[in-house]
């Protein structure tokens with residue numbers, strides 16, 4: 001019987017993905033969750049993301065709330081998650 005492999009953490013690929021992590025922290029009054037913004041991560045990485053918001057943003061695991069509808073920011077985050085380092089702009 002084929003059974004689905006347990007999902008692994010999207011960030012480290014080494015721990016079970018147990019926590020749905022929303023890339024954009026929900027602001028007050030925001031209703032509903034955008035499934036496009038959910039990454040499944042493990043407990044360790046989820047804690048790291050929560051404790052290091054700036055680094056997590058650098059790595060593409062978090063977007064500032066004002067970037068929620070910013071396509072360029074989403075693309076940058078996606079590329080960062082894939083491991084493409086970009087030089088500081090400017």
Ligand SMILES: [Zn+2]
Pocket residue numbers: 009010011012013014015041042043044045046
């Ligand atoms: Zn992880």
